[in-house]
Amino acid sequence: MTRILFILDASNSMNLDWNNQTRMAAAKEVLVKSLDGLKNIPDLEIALRVYGHQSVVTNTYQDCQDTKLEVPFGPNNIDPIKLKIKGLQAKGATPIARSLEAAAADFPDTLARNFIILITDGLESCDNDPCIIARKLKEKGVKVTPFVIGLGMDLTYLDKFECIGTYSDAESKEAFTNVLSNVLNKALLNTTVQINLNTVHGKPLETDVSMFLYEAGTQNLKYTFVHTLNRKGLPDTLFLDPKIKYDLKVNTVPAVELKNILIKPHTHNIIPVDAGQGQLKVTSAKSPAASKIETRILQKNGGPTLNVQQINDVQRYLVGMYQLEILTLPRTYKEVKIEQSKITTIDIVAAGQLTYSATKGIVGQIFYERNPGQWEWVLDLKENQATGSWNLQPGSYKVVYREKEQRSSAYTKEKKFNIATLNTTNLIL
Secondary structure, eight states, X not given: OEEEEEEEEOBGGGGSEETTEEHHHHHHHHHHHHHHTTTTOTTEEEEEXXXXXXXXXXXXXXXXXOEEEEEOSOTTOHHHHHHHHHTOOOOBOOOHHHHHHHHTTTSSOSSSEEEEEEEESSOOOSSSOHHHHHHHHHHTTOOEEEXXXXXSOOGGGGGGGTTTSEEEEESSHHHHHHHHHHHHHHHHHOOEEEEEEEOTTSOOOOOSOEEEEEETTSOOEEEEEEOOBOTTSSBOOBOOOTTSOEEEEEOSSSOEEEEEEOOOXXXXXXXXEXXXXXXXXXXXXXXXXXXXXXXXXXXXXXXXXXXXXXTTOEEEEESEEEEEEEOSSSOEEEEEEEOTTOEEEXXXXXXXXXXXXXXXXXXXXXXXXXXXXXXXXXXXXXXXXXXXEEEEOSEEEEEEEEETTOOOGGGOEEXXXXXXXXXEEEEEO
């Protein structure tokens, strides 16, 4: 048997605007819809306690006894609970501690899996401390698992609820819908999953990357998440159907994949993933601000291009060795080591400029002397053009050419030249 007691805040502050409606209106709307999804679930009973709905709070008075079990536990009572919620008006105080204390007696016994879901937008306004009450309940052996959902609150307040139980913040109605759904899943299924994206030191600190969960052995995508760390700096809790196996793809660069993951029901599952990352930045500090230089990133052992990175962009990569092909003229090749949580910066030497002019249109090619006596093709001259200009990396070059209209290879000429950073070399051909 599973029992869920909803404790709903109907204090005066719930009348504040929240996403184009009051917090109370949003809470009632989402809660009523969620209750529809709980119908016909076997071995489940629901109850509703409300506080702050019976007495109006004023500048001189607040009723700290204003808490009431409106609908007790029992079979087939979801419709009465929905009807009661729809008729509520927010107007009173916020006696959270007294509501928690009274809630202990709302549960018929401690033999079932008992849960409290407290939905509130504020802190205790009366004289009791909810933390003391929560501790007393535990000391008395009252087996209740509380969840606290804060609606549109100052998020720093949420730490105050840590002593009560698991807490979540809902900064919008959509977020409240998702949080409530997750809490209900946890209460009903008691099957949770935590995906640890581990650094090279085995700490689950990597995050903010999308994850795809497929039905194992298929392309049937079941879940898509962007990995998140919770307020305690730990991977957040996910709720997956434990009846199937999964293939996990973590979309790091390069991606990490795990196959045939089995989720054990009725327990907390931890899926460790080796996903240590560092960052790469390619710069060219002395180049003009408008320079557009792209860099192909490949793994050291080859394979397809992982990414084409733009100048001054910062990109995360898995820890390891990579080959860089920087699309300068001629190409610049680098080997880099990406280290855990560090930024590796590669600075490209600023180019110089080559300009040429000839009396007639020419054809030919430019070559770069990467190693002494070894000439590497760089580019073809524009056919039958008498002028041209390119940005080239510093170094030694030669141009091999002839006039287009000459029909004998014997008229081939060549001319060596040097390119220096940020200087212009003019050739008369």
